[in-house]
Amino acid sequence: MIRIAAVSVARRLALAEARLLHTTANLACAKVERRAPVESNSFVMNIFKGDANLTQVFPYPDNLSEEQVETLGMLTDTCQSFLKEKNDPMRNDREGKISDEVMDHLREMGAFGLQVPEQYGGIHTNNQQYGRLCETLGYTDLSLSVTLGAHQSIGFKALLLYGNDEQKAKYLPDLASGKTIAAYCLTEPGSGSDAMSISSRAVLSPDKKHYILNGEKIWISNGQTAEIFSVFAKTPIEKDGQTQDRITCFLVERSMGVQNGPPEKKMGIKGSNTTTLRFENVKIPVENVIGKPGEGFKIAVQVLNNGRFGLGSAMCGTMRYCIEKSTEHATQRKQFGNTLASYENIQEKLARMQMLHYITESVAYALSGNMDRGYVDYHLEAAVSKVLGSEAAWWVCDEAIQIHGGMGFMQEVHLERVLRDLRIFRIFEGANDILRLFIALQGLQFAGGHLKELQRAMANPTANLGLIFAEGSKRVKRAVGISSPPTLDAYVPARLQMPAALLARSIEQFGASCESLLIKYGKNIIGEQFLLIRLANSVIDIHSMMCVLARCTRTLQKNLPTAEQEAVLVDLICSEASERVARNLGQLRSAEKLANYKRMQKTAQAMCQTGGVCTQNPLGV
């Protein structure tokens, strides 16, 4: 049975029509599984096999030298005081733009080229340092955060990661100084989550010196203010004597003929400029292709992938802001004779805010730290960080408003703006639902590859006894209920053994669930979204547990002043997260739940057929 499943999953996932996977996936993984199974030390990847691979999670990244920490302190200080004293987020919201003075000042400050190498005029922060600065922005103004992020987290990232020396020398200095602003242009009217389906198209001119680009992009951040556009468009590519349309990445200057529509009227991040773009026979010199023709999809995905860590960190800043406001209000406002903070229901809200903040922060800085350590297989961790951060911040802001009561609804408290600003973070840079499916499918594909390896080993058992015994005995033990979950005892201090044991159990349950899903559904798992979403939710909880344990271990070892408080948080987080994992995994196989999914499907179908609510008013009118 294992054999059939493994083969079919692997084959199915290799098919180009598994576009969902392609859309969000790093190509490295989509291509390779025909050969040897992909090896990876990614923690998230490996839990799909039931393994706790701790290479990238222990010790918690601690890569900044004392000098780098000091520099970072100075950078954050100056940014913080500048933003506090000079930037008015309400004004940006009201006027639908970041004020000119602030933009000019940010240019002087050097805020447009944070990760650009010094030779091109940037200040060359590493990822953790950049993340910390994103946090400062997230704390003060998400409109500003998106404006700067659309410029450097994604806008000219393709140039930074894949550009050649001439392209960098030509464009980076002006981009780094903020003299020119950049935009990342992927989304089109007919193509959002399914980015492979874009229809903008560029063809070579007869003299082969230019590409002629036609098409339309929508909802492009900095669309009106940008001078330099990273545009993704299809180009005919010849391969093995056949011509196929493949995506190519172009660096387009506004002066080449880019036109933009009026600024969109939005729910939030109103200070950030969003417009449509039109390309009508725009002539782009062939020198402005980034990477190779046809490589654009990989670039588009990798840019987003590489930019996600900044978003997670920004969310930490936003949460910190909401939490500070909440504790201030809760300790000052009195009702029924006592401060709000003295009531247990408020205490629970506050504690949960702190838990979510601690998780998001631990996950975000583990991610940027690992990127700085040079690991490249972080795409699942990046997706977890983005989903987690955007949802945690939304919940925290919502509860902050609740704690403020009617005050929370008033503009002057600023939380209503923050809530409006936050909503988009669950949608752009990969909708959270899509990222969940991506996490689940990528992981299953990885595990499927390993199942396939086992199946191959079975074909020649004598040569592969070791592997077969190791895998086989894991399964047998699990089947008869005497398995021992992976142990983390050697990694965490005694104080954290309890929560670590909960995590270990979750990892084991998770691995077993993946295996049985692969066996039961084979290639068809790709369509089982009820299950995939629950699987992804478990991944998010497991990775959260892992990161807080690793971070708190470091805190305890360094004996930092907050050590005991952090350990208490880890107790709480692991207790609740492991319970959620067990529940989510239980829902993958319980007959009752499986029946429920069918019921939901039927209900949704009925609704779409009726065109809305599929039941009648009880009065019949």
Add this chain to the structure above:
Amino acid sequence: MSLRILVGCKRVIDYAVKVRVKPDHSGVVTQGVKHSLNPFDEIAVEEAVRLKEKKHASEIIAVSCGPAACQETLRTALAMGADKAIHVEVSEAEYATLQPVHVSKILAKLAERTQANLILVGKQAIDDDLNQTAQMTAGVLDWPQGTFVSQVEPEGDSLKIVREVDGGLEHIKVKLPAVVSADLRLNEPRYATLPNIMKAKKKPMEKLSAKDLGVDIAARIKVVNVAEPPVREAGAKVENVDELLGKLKDLGRI
């Protein structure tokens, strides 16, 4: 006359931090507490940088006396535009009793050593609020002084200075070399830009000890006790003016 400016840069507990007294009442808690460049010194640095930008000054040397962490403070001054820095290392223990009488002697020696002709300092540090360093330094060097300054303008071999005094402004002229202390309204310090922060790391920083300069920093005071200000007692609300007057009478205040 081209200015060579020596600027005092004291490292103090950040103005936004809520200061706490140590349980043994020997001082305030400094461990793990955010520190920054004394705001009045920041104004002094800014003024020096502006003088240099206007081509009145040829070199700005930032000085800080204290433990190793002062180098961080000096790098802030370098990021704002100082050319080089001198760190006069004073151990934590000695620093607890370091007073303007010591610092002024150190500054005087450094002025000779660096051939500075203008010493710019903040009018006071926000931690001990002593307001003595400028005056004492001028005394040690026997240089003229301009204190609580809100405007400085070089003119030939002198400085035209506006001082903030009670009830008005005083316009004076001092001959160089001179000592000047910055008041709040002298200028609004710039934000250190990120590229300049990175560049500051490469600017020279000289390390000296008080001994190298021949200054005796033995304690002249002994800290007997440091206590928090008394906590404000809870008040009471009154309904109207009559009740207020009644209460005040009862308390014997009117």
